[in-house]
Amino acid sequence: MKVAMIGAGIAGLSCARELVSSSISVDIFEKSRGPSGRMSTRRTQNGSVDHGAQYFTARDDRFIQEVQKWIQADIAAVWKPKLKVYEAGVWRDSQSQEIRYVGTPNMSSPGKHLAKDLSIQHETTISQLERKDGKWHLRCNENREITASYDFIVLAIPAPQASALTKDVDARVFDTISPAQMSACWTMMANLPNQIAADFDAAFINQEIISWICQNGSKTMRQGNIWTVHANPAWSQDHVELSKEDAQAQLVKCLKSLGFNCQGAEISMHRWRYASGGLKNSIGFLALPDIGLGLCGDWLNGGRVEGAWLSGLEMALAVKQIKR
Numbered sequence: 636m637k638v639a640m641i642g643a644g645i646a647g648l649s650c651a652r653e654l655v656s657s658s659i660s661v662d663i664f665e666k667s668r669g670p671s672g673r674m675s676t677r678r679t680q681n682g683s684v685d686h687g688a689q690y691f692t693a694r695d696d697r698f699i700q701e702v703q704k705w706i707q708a709d710i711a712a713v714w715k716p717k718l719k720v721y722e723a724g725v726w727r728d729s730q731s732q733e734i735r736y737v738g739t740p741n742m743s744s745p746g747k748h749l750a751k752d753l754s755i756q757h758e759t760t761i762s763q764l765e766r767k768d769g770k771w772h773l774r775c776n777e778n779r780e781i782t783a784s785y786d787f788i789v790l791a792i793p794a795p796q797a798s799a800l801t802k803d804v805d806a807r808v809f810d811t812i813s814p815a816q817m818s819a820c821w822t823m824m825a826n827l828p829n830q831i832a833a834d835f836d837a838a839f840i841n842q843e844i845i846s847w848i849c850q851n852g853s854k855t856m857r858q859g860n861i862w863t864v865h866a867n868p869a870w871s872q873d874h875v876e877l878s879k880e881d882a883q884a885q886l887v888k889c890l891k892s893l894g895f896n897c898q899g900a901e902i903s904m905h906r907w908r909y910a911s912g913g914l915k916n917s918i919g920f921l922a923l924p925d926i927g928l929g930l931c932g933d934w935l936n937g938g939r940v941e942g943a944w945l946s947g948l949e950m951a952l953a954v955k956q957i958k959r
């Protein structure tokens with residue numbers, strides 16, 4: 636059996652690893668230059684900074700075991716931030732007892748680790764799927780021909796991107812994707828040379844444009860004074876078409892109102908168009924053996940890194956069943 640995997644985020648990588656461990660051949664196609672998707676890291680002039688997923692949690696035994704392997708391989712560590720909550724003008728300590736993990740030296744490390752020895756074609760954006768004589772054929776945007784054909788195709792990409800690729804494929808795919816709602820996230824990475832050390836590492840901000848702020852240097856194996864600032868999903872979605880400059884101006888204004896000194900700030904912006912959300916009622920993954928197609932990703936499984944990894948794993952177990 637030959638499988639095509641669209642997307643090298645955590646879900647696609649987890650699925651591909653499990654398939655390859657059972658000697659199933661997998662070709663991965665990824666539109667970005669590297670693996671990891673939304674669990675990734677941006678290089679700025681002031682150093683690297685996690686601009687997508689900030690940390691992850693582990694509740695399911697299978698993911699707990701996986702994270703232990705990551706810790707042993709030195710690509711993840713427990714992160715114990717001094718956490719605050721800001722609401723209605725008042726700062727308080729967070730009471731959260733959650734165990735939080737981060738990738739080391741940065742959030743893209745687990746993804747890079749999972750990607751090792753897999754066949755990945757980067758900078759390849761799949762633009763069309765066609766099923767002919769029981770096989771899948773793919774086209775990409777980059778003016779390159781994909782000559783191989785596939786028995787099974789897995790779309791490990793956010794719901795709106797999966798929707799664009801499967802418009803006329805099958806009513807069951809449409810019915811699964813259409814209720815999914817995903818929101819954007821405007822992200823600001825700010826080096827704040829004049830901000831004196833804050834008495835917290837990260838904070839959940841309520842009822843403001845900003846919903847999360849984190850000093851990247853507080854995480855294991857990071858340095859520097861770069862803060863990652865996330866705008867809340869509703870505001871980000873409502874303002875998804877703002878220019879970077881306008882989004883930055885609004886986030887800086889909010890950051891100042893939280894007491895930060897933004898004088899001399901060096902700022903980069905990133906817009907995640909499909910950052911969070913998905914199906915209200917999780918189904919884990921979707922496998923359609925009769926047409927050789929599957930969907931996996933965080934949006935089918937409660938969101939978050941753990942949900943993505945588990946969705947990929949369960950998708951792979953379903954494909955292995957089909958092969959038997």
Ligand SMILES: Cc1cc2nc3c(=O)[nH]c(=O)nc-3n(C[C@H](O)[C@H](O)[C@H](O)COP(=O)(O)OP(=O)(O)OC[C@H]3O[C@@H](n4cnc5c(N)ncnc54)[C@H](O)[C@@H]3O)c2cc1C
Pocket residue numbers: 641642643644645646647664665666667670671672673674686687688689690691692759760761762791792793796820822865907909910911931932933934938939940941943
């Ligand atoms: C700002 C932000 C903050 C977050 N914070 C947290 C957090 O603190 N904790 C947590 O657990 N989770 C967090 N998350 C969510 C977490 O990052 C995701 O749940 C998880 O990384 C999703 O993995 P995935 O594999 O399902 O999807 P993705 O990571 O989106 O992977 C999909 C991949 O497919 C590629 N792709 C898309 N379309 C195509 C195409 N047509 N052809 C080829 N490739 C394609 C993309 O480039 C991408 O690499 C956050 C996400 C964001 C954006």
